[in-house]
Amino acid sequence: MEPHKTLIKRLAEAATSDSDRGERATPAKVAKFLSQEANIIQCLFGENTSKRMHQVRQLPAWFTLLGKSSYPYAEEDFMRIWKGLLHTIRMSEKPQDREELVEQAAQMVDSFGGNTTLSLAYFSAFMRTTSEEHSGVKLKRLDKWVLMLVRRMLRHVLRVFKRTKWSAELIGAFNKSMQKSVFSEKPKSHGLIVHYLSIFFEELAKEANGDITAAQVSTFLLPFVKYMATQKDGQLLNQCRAKVLYYLLYQSDLGRKSLKKKIISPDPLVGKVDWKLSVLPVNPDYVLDELNNLLSTSKFNPRRRKSLCNLIQLYETYKSAN
Template sequence: MASVLEPEVFLAQRLASNEKYIRNRAMKKLRKYISVRSLNASGGFTEEDLLKLWKGLFYCLWMQDKPLLQEELSNQICSLIHNFPDIDKQLMYLDSFLQTMKREWTGIDRLRMDKFYQLVRFMIRQTFELLKRNNWESNVMDKFVKLLTSDLLQSDSKPPSGLQLHILDLYLTELAAVGAAELSADQNLMFIEPFCKTAAKTKSRMLFSAICRNILGTIIDQAPFAVEDLMKEMKVLDSDSGQESEEEGEEVEDECEENKTRSKIACKKPAGKQINGRKQSEDDDDEDDMFHSDDSDSELPHDDMGPILQFDYSAVADKLLALARRSSTPGHNRQKLYKIIIVLRDLSEG
């Protein structure tokens, strides 16, 4: 007698079918199956179950051609996270996704890479939407950052560098798109804390440079626009209360200009600086600039920047300083972090 396939294996096989109509039907069945299985008195899905399903979902996207259909499918796959009944199962779905991507990443050919880049972006976006639906509760955010750290930032988890770099590149952009209007500076600090800790201890210069450029550098580059947004909010509040004046408007404008100037000055380095008795090389110059974007990026109009996260620059500097002072921090990392701290201090002083 033929053995009966587990539901997860059966669905995974259908999701990976060569026939599009079979894959489409499997996606519809999977959505219903998640809702029904989650109500099971035995406790719903296990991590092993979700890994089986994700293998099928991975190859479901692998088989899909045409960019618009790929985008639609990626949205459907990532939105499944909201079909699970509680935050623990929802984060287990995210964890299984990251485990699957780590396992399969190096086997993705260059012709298919773009659609998996898109899948990763949509999954991070839906995860932030999940946190938003939970009102950005601190315990839920804490579970998320711990999962992110264990899956992507710890060396023993062996994440592919391409996956790490892609998530670093999109992380703040997607967080801002979902939560910029609601998140406080303290909450934003919590979201970047795993990267600060990793920057202080990693021995990978590639990962360290990516964190400085895509996380810390983005915060620094967007500082003038963040201050401008904050001033605009204050201006609206003053207007509503009848306390706004032309002089206050001029002060806001002057302060924004001063912040831009201070940020640019703080980011500049003295040429020909001596380090350990030798003249600084061009490679060192490149490392000093690792946390800055290109000049062309910094000249973008405010409207093109998109939503911007608010940060307490003094608190970020304090966090980095406490981490950089540890004896376990590599000397190269400490030296670069101190330079970033100086820039953040200048920004906090306005």
């Protein structure tokens, strides 16, 4: 079924019942909404640069109205918007304009009036659309603005989590949505995923700024641990091991003491920033329980089993040293 036909069907269903927010999706409102969306996408793909830039500036207001409405706008619908946004950013010739658009697009994560379901859908649609548009592209071949956009998007969605006091339910929904892109068994863009793996816990440390518990960190971490058992691509496994599982130990108080170095946080178009990140609390028991459970319930080839056992040994050593 075509995207707009799918949307029309969902909106028609919504029109037959009252919204939880007290607004009915009447046929007239459905038609108006679809017309607005079509105009937005047409403008984002248009040839007029100033009109594209203007449309991006107008999007937050439209998203705010969307957050208050009864329209069942889904992740797949946001992907249409994201195709237009990525096109607009790509077509910007001046680096300054491009960076401004990147930041504007990232800030829109929180343009839905506190509707976290739409915030997650917007972020997940971004990851899926960007993965598709950069399918097969390696990290070194990704444009700097793409790397910057991923980091900024992640930064803003983590701020949404922080305002909910790291809601376990919200993080669970986020982890599930990432199965369609980052944690997919058949990844489309290696470069994008490598970048995401390398920056996720850096950005979490920045946004948490010490205001997060080991249990909450583990809610984010466990999908990465499972990834070590399910992903078949060796490069992505190595990246997850080094930039996630090892990184969390290196950035701990014990790890920093033994390494005697600062944690450097780079940002595309800005360069390396000498920024001492706050420590993310790590409870090794969460990782050890998950790894031992995976080893006892799943079959692995000798090489994968040895790799997981090495991680167990590392986290047991860390546990005993604390």
